[in-house]
Amino acid sequence: MADESINNGFYEKKYKIVIGLEIHVELLTESKMFCSCSTKFGEKENSQICPVCFGMPGTLPVLNYEAIELGIKTALTLNCRIPSECIFVRKSYFYPDLPKNFQISQYSQPLASDGYLNVNNKKIGIRRVHLEEDTGKLIHSEKNENVSLIDFNRSGIPLMEIVTEPEISSPEEAEDFLLKLKKFLKYIEVSDCNMEEGSLRCDANISIKPHDSKELGIKTEIKNMNSFKSVRKALSFEANRHMHLLNENNKVRQETRLWDETSQTTDSMRIKEEAHDYRYFPEPDIPPVRISRDTVEKISLKIGELPSEREKRFFEQYNLSGYNVSVITSEKKLADYFEETASFYKEPKIVSNWLQTVLLGILKEKNISINTCPISPKNFAELIELVDLKKITATSGKEVLLEMFETGKTASEIVKDRQLVQIQDKDRIEELVIEVINENSSAVKDYKNGKEQAVSFLVGMVMKKSRGKADPVKTKEILLKKLL
Numbered sequence: 001m002a003d004e005s006i007n008n009g010f011y012e013k014k015y016k017i018v019i020g021l022e023i024h025v026e027l028l029t030e031s032k033m034f035c036s037c038s039t040k041f042g043e044k045e046n047s048q049i050c051p052v053c054f055g056m057p058g059t060l061p062v063l064n065y066e067a068i069e070l071g072i073k074t075a076l077t078l079n080c081r082i083p084s085e086c087i088f089v090r091k092s093y094f095y096p097d098l099p100k101n102f103q104i105s106q107y108s109q110p111l112a113s114d115g116y117l118n119v120n121n122k123k124i125g126i127r128r129v130h131l132e133e134d135t136g137k138l139i140h141s142e143k144n145e146n147v148s149l150i151d152f153n154r155s156g157i158p159l160m161e162i163v164t165e166p167e168i169s170s171p172e173e174a175e176d177f178l179l180k181l182k183k184f185l186k187y188i189e190v191s192d193c194n195m196e197e198g199s200l201r202c203d204a205n206i207s208i209k210p211h212d213s214k215e216l217g218i219k220t221e222i223k224n225m226n227s228f229k230s231v232r233k234a235l236s237f238e239a240n241r242h243m244h245l246l247n248e249n250n251k252v253r254q255e256t257r258l259w260d261e262t263s264q265t266t267d268s269m270r271i272k273e274e275a276h277d278y279r280y281f282p283e284p285d286i287p288p289v290r291i292s293r294d295t296v297e298k299i300s301l302k303i304g305e306l307p308s309e310r311e312k313r314f315f316e317q318y319n320l321s322g323y324n325v326s327v328i329t330s331e332k333k334l335a336d337y338f339e340e341t342a343s344f345y346k347e348p349k350i351v352s353n354w355l356q357t358v359l360l361g362i363l364k365e366k367n368i369s370i371n372t373c374p375i376s377p378k379n380f381a382e383l384i385e386l387v388d389l390k391k392i393t394a395t396s397g398k399e400v401l402l403e404m405f406e407t408g409k410t411a412s413e414i415v416k417d418r419q420l421v422q423i424q425d426k427d428r429i430e431e432l433v434i435e436v437i438n439e440n441s442s443a444v445k446d447y448k449n450g451k452e453q454a455v456s457f458l459v460g461m462v463m464k465k466s467r468g469k470a471d472p473v474k475t476k477e478i479l480l481k482k483l484l
C-alpha cells in the first residue's frame with residue numbers, strides 16, 4: 001500500500017484520478033486584513049494583537065485595500081473573471097484559535113472566479129479566488145499533552161484562498177500545478193509562499209472513478225501536508241488506497257484524512273458532515289467592495305508583463321534553455337536584473353550562466369536577496385565582458401566579483417589595482433610550466449604512466465603560481481607539449 005507508484009498499469013487502465021486543490025496563501029501586506037497590527041513573522045507570541053483581532057465588542061474592522069489589490073493581481077495572473085462587486089461574509093464556527101467565533105471570509109460573491117493556470121500545456125480551471133482572515137495558531141505543548149497554547153499574532157493576517165476545479169489528473173500534475181502557482185505568486189509579489197512559515201498551505205481532494213463512468217467517485221480530503229513533495233506522496237497514497245478499495249468492491253468513505261510524514265500514510269481525522277452549518281451572512285461592518293474597471297486596469301499596468309508572457313518572450317528573445325528561463329523568471333526582480341545586464345553585454349547565454357552559477361551563489365552565501373544586491377547590472381555586465389573577452393580568467397572573475405561586493409569598486413578598477421590582466425604571453429606561461437614540471441616530478445611520472453588527471457593537477461599548479469592569471473587553455477596546450 002505504501003508503494004508510491006500508481007502507474008503500474010493495471011489500475012491506470014481501469015480508473016481515472018480526479019484531484020482538486022485548495023490553497024491558502026498569506027498575503028504580503030505590512031498590516032493585517034482589518035486592523036493596523038503588524039504581520040511580521042516570528043515575533044514574540046501575542047505581541048501583534050489588538051481588540052479588532054479578537055472582535056471585541058465595540059470594535060470595527062477596517063478593510064486593508066492593499067489585500068484587495070494583491071487579490072486582483074492574483075486574479076489577473078490566473079486569468080479570472082473579476083466582478084464589479086464582492087462581498088465579505090461571516091463564517092460562523094467555534095474553535096479555540098478563533099476568539100470571535102466567526103471568520104470574515106467570502107462566499108457566494110468572491111473576489112474572482114472562472115480562471116485557469118496552464119500547467120504542462122494543460123489548462124487547469126481555477127474555480128474561485130477569495131479573501132479572508134487567518135486564524136490564530138494552536139501550539140500543542142510537548143511537555144504536557146493536556147496543554148495547548150495559542151498565538152494570536154496570526155489572527156487577522158490577510159489570507160487568499162485559491163480553489164481549483166477538480167481537473168488535475170495525477171499526483172505529479174498536482175505537484176507541477178503547485179510549483180507553477182508558487183512561482184507566479186512570488187513573481188507578482190503577492191506572497192513569499194514560504195511553506196515552512198505557513199504562508200502557503202494546501203489541502204487536496206481526491207476521488208477515483210472508472211474511466212467509463214460519468215459520475216465522480218466519493219472524495220476524501222487530505223490535510224497536513226507541509227511540502228509540495230508531501231502533497232504528491234499523500235495523493236499517491238490516497239489514490240492507491242481508493243483503487244484497492246474499489247477493486248475489492250468496497251466503498252470509499254467521505255472523510256477528512258491527515259497525512260503522516262513519518263509513516264507516509266494518511267489517517268482518518270473526521271467523518272465529514274454532509275453540509276457545514278456555517279450560517280454565512282453578509283458581514284454587517286464591511287460594505288460591499290466595488291471594483292471598477294479602471295482600478296483593474298491600473299493594477300494590470302502595475303504587473304506589466306504577466307509571468308507566463310515573460311517566460312515565453314525569454315525563450316524567443318534570448319534563446320535560453322527551459323531550465324535557465326525557469327530559474328531567471330522565478331522572481332520579477334531577478335528577471336529584471338538579467339534583462340538589464342543583458343542590455344549592457346549582449347551575450348544572454350553567458351550573462352545567464354554568470355547570474356545563475358556565480359552571482360546567485362554569492363547572494364545565497366551572504367544571505368542577500370537580488371533586490372538588495374549591491375552590484376549594479378551595468379557593473380556586473382562589465383565583469384562578465386572582461387572574462388568573456390579573456391582579459392581576466394574565470395577564476396579571477398569570481399574573486400573580482402567578491403571584491404566588488406566588499407568594496408563597491410567596479411570590475412575594471414579592481415583588475416587595474418590588482419594587476420589581474422590575464423597572462424597571454426606564451427613565453428611567460430612556458431616559464432611557469434617548466435617550473436611546475438620541475439617541482440612536481442611525481443605528478444609528471446603519474447601522467448607518463450597513463451594517469452590523465454595528473455594534467456588537471458599540473459594546470460592547477462600553474463594557475464596557482466600565476467595567482468589565477470595564466471590563460472588556462474594556453475597553459476594546458478603548452479603543458480601537454482612539454483610533457484611529450
Ligand SMILES: [Zn+2]
Nearest residue numbers: 035037050053
Ligand atoms: Zn489587530
